[in-house]
Amino acid sequence: MANYDLTPRIAPNLDRHLVFPLLEFLQERQLHPDEQILKAKIELLNKTNMVDYAMDIHKSLYHTEDVPQDMIERRAEVVARLKSLEDAAAPLVGFLQNPNAVQELRADKHYNLQMLNDRYQIGPDQIEALYQYAKFQFECGNYSGAADYLYQYRALCTNSERSLSALWGKLAAEILMQNWDIALEELNRLKEIIDSKSFSSPLNQVQSRIWLMHWSLFIFFNHDNGRTQIIDLFNQDKYLNAIQTSAPHLLRYLATAFIVNKRRRPQFKEFIKVVQQEQYSYKDPITEFLACVYVNYDFDGAQKKMRECEEVILNDPFLGKRVEEGSFSTVPLRDEFLENARLFIFETYCRIHQRIDMGVLAEKLNLNYEDAERWIVNLIRNSKLDAKIDSKTGTVIMEPNYPNIHEQLIDHTKALQGRTYKLVSQLLEHTQTQAAR
Numbered sequence: 001m002a003n004y005d006l007t008p009r010i011a012p013n014l015d016r017h018l019v020f021p022l023l024e025f026l027q028e029r030q031l032h033p034d035e036q037i038l039k040a041k042i043e044l045l046n047k048t049n050m051v052d053y054a055m056d057i058h059k060s061l062y063h064t065e066d067v068p069q070d071m072i073e074r075r076a077e078v079v080a081r082l083k084s085l086e087d088a089a090a091p092l093v094g095f096l097q098n099p100n101a102v103q104e105l106r107a108d109k110h111y112n113l114q115m116l117n118d119r120y121q122i123g124p125d126q127i128e129a130l131y132q133y134a135k136f137q138f139e140c141g142n143y144s145g146a147a148d149y150l151y152q153y154r155a156l157c158t159n160s161e162r163s164l165s166a167l168w169g170k171l172a173a174e175i176l177m178q179n180w181d182i183a184l185e186e187l188n189r190l191k192e193i194i195d196s197k198s199f200s201s202p203l204n205q206v207q208s209r210i211w212l213m214h215w216s217l218f219i220f221f222n223h224d225n226g227r228t229q230i231i232d233l234f235n236q237d238k239y240l241n242a243i244q245t246s247a248p249h250l251l252r253y254l255a256t257a258f259i260v261n262k263r264r265r266p267q268f269k270e271f272i273k274v275v276q277q278e279q280y281s282y283k284d285p286i287t288e289f290l291a292c293v294y295v296n297y298d299f300d301g302a303q304k305k306m307r308e309c310e311e312v313i314l315n316d317p318f319l320g321k322r323v324e325e326g327s328f329s330t331v332p333l334r335d336e337f338l339e340n341a342r343l344f345i346f347e348t349y350c351r352i353h354q355r356i357d358m359g360v361l362a363e364k365l366n367l368n369y370e371d372a373e374r375w376i377v378n379l380i381r382n383s384k385l386d387a388k389i390d391s392k393t394g395t396v397i398m399e400p401n402y403p404n405i406h407e408q409l410i411d412h413t414k415a416l417q418g419r420t421y422k423l424v425s426q427l428l429e430h431t432q433t434q435a436a437r
Contacts, residue, residue, distance in 0.1 A: 002031045004284050004312050009249045013214035015172045016044045017138070021218075025317040035061065049082075049139040051075040078140070085136050088129035089149075092122050096152050109158055116156075127156050131166065138169055147173035164193060171215060180223040187216055191233070209242045213250055220257075221318045221333070230257045235267055240274065248282035251275065252312075255286045256319060259344070260336045285309045289341065293348050299364045306341050306366055310334055342366070346379065350387065356396045358389070 007026060011019045020041070027037045038061040045054035051074050055067045086093075095101050095116070104119075105112050116122040134149030150170040157163045167190055174183035193199060194208045213234060220226035220233075233239055234254045243250045255275065258268050272294045275287050283291075285308035292302035313319040313334045322329040342365045349364060350356065362372030373389070376396060380387050387398050 005031055005315065006249050006252065007317070009247075010214055010217075013211050013247070015168075015215075016047060017141075017143075017176060018172060018215065018218070019044055021176075022317045025320070029315050029320070031315055048141070049078045049136065050141045051078055053141065082136060082140065085129065085133040089126065089133040091120065092116075092126045092130050093133075093149075095120055095122060105155070109156060112156060113158070127153070131157070131162065134166070135169065138173060143173040143176045146170075147177070164190075167193070175215065175218045178222070180219055180226075183219050184223055184226075184229075187212070187219055195238075206242050206246070209239055210247050213239060213243070213247065217253060217318045221253075221321065227257045227261050228263070230254065231261060231267065235271065244274065244278060244281075248278050251278060251282055252284055252286050252316075253318065255290055256313075256333070256337065259286075259290075259340050260333065262340065285312050293344050297348065297352065299345060299349055302341075302345055303364055303366050306338065306345075309341065310338060313337060342375065343379070346376070350396070350398050354398050356398070358394045358396060361396060 005026065007019075007022050011022065014022075023037055023041055023044075026032055027034065038057055041057050042054055042061065045051075045057065051071060055071055055075075058067055058071065059065060101120075104115060113124075113127075130149055131153050134146050134153055137149065138146035147170055150166045150173070154163050154166050154170070157166065167186065171183060171186040171190060174186055191212060194205060194212060199205050199208075216230065216233060220230040223229070230253065234243065234250065234257075243254070251274070254271065258271055272290060275290050276295050279287070279291060285305045289302055289305040289309055292298040292305055314331060319333050320331055321333065322331055345364055346361070349361070358373060358376075359369060361376070362369045365372050365375065367375060376387075376389065380389070387396055389396055
């Protein structure tokens with residue numbers, strides 16, 4: 001399963017702080033040697049201000065209570081720099097912590113800047129200091145403080161590039177604090193800026209979309225409505241083009257969303273074409289499962305891939321989220337995936353067969369005979385499927401679905417009206433042309 005680990009592809013598109021949850025998951029699942037994960041954590045931490053955390057991991061990795069001298073010196077440096085930035089930002093922080101003073105702010109940023117300068121002697125230097133202080137807090141792992149200061153900074157900032165940078169930081173902080181509703185709001189705000197015509201260069205726009213999609217995985221697979229929204233985002237032409245061009249591994253997550261989301265079938269057919277087109281640049285058991293069912297009609301292959309899909313989901317940091325239920329834990333997305341995957345196999349298999357042996361169908365669905373029979377009975381009852389089970393012969397019989405004669409008549413009438421309208425339009429156009437001559 002380590003072969004299907006997408007962390008090496010995903011990590012370069014994330015802020016380094018967002019990589020830590022992925023490494024924590026991989027360490028828990030023991031997909032890679034523990035020593036390898038710990039070294040990766042230290043390498044990441046060396047580029048942040050989370051020195052105490054780096055020290056703890058160093059002790060764990062090398063089984064010692066001693067830490068290198070450079071870590072001790074680095075810690076003293078971080079503490080001194082934090083104090084310096086805190087002092088520089090203190091006038092503006094003090095103002096923002098005063099509810100009565102904050103009421104003087106308006107929606108007009110230029111008014112606010114003038115008012116702060118005239119009444120409180122707070123100028124561009126203090127506003128820049130607030131940004132640097134917020135950024136430093138984020139690097140120290142104080143995501144809550146960083147989110148608050150970055151929000152306040154954006155309310156005063158008139159530099160569009162710096163404001164955009166602050167928005168990325170705010171989004172990362174909300175994700176790391178698992179504030180999924182707020183994170184979704186920031187994600188949509190960021191998307192609106194990236195998709196605007198005034199946004200930087202086309203190349204930067206594509207790269208920003210790729211980053212946005214990678215960051216969004218944390219939100220979409222944790223937010224209540226995320227599995228619908230990932231389709232709304234990833235399946236847009238400009239985002240799907242970015243996936244096909246630079247990040248085909250994201251097809252795993254879009255494929256999963258389509259499989260567990262039954263209400264997106266109109267877009268689903270077009271997505272199958274994309275899976276088929278991209279199978280030479282990227283494939284894994286989840287995309288291969290779709291190809292088996294909808295492209296090759298290989299039901300034995302689909303059954304095999306379904307087993308592999310289960311393992312992929314369990315070992316994917318975004319898909320394998322566990323939920324505690326009493327004395328045991330479960331992975332809700334895995335259960336939904338397998339249920340809908342069986343439905344996909346059943347529907348497609350039934351579409352090309354009129355009479356199906358229950359034993360064969362149970363094998364295709366990767367269930368024993370009794371469970372398969374129970375599953376099909378429930379499916380027929382709940383979905384109003386035109387099928388029945390013949391218990392004597394042990395078969396499922398698909399009822400022929402003849403079109404309703406009245407519906408056919410209405411459809412033909414609509415078509416006739418359309419053709420008549422087109423014919424009259426062409427006739428009038430021809431008459432006007434002749435008259436002009």
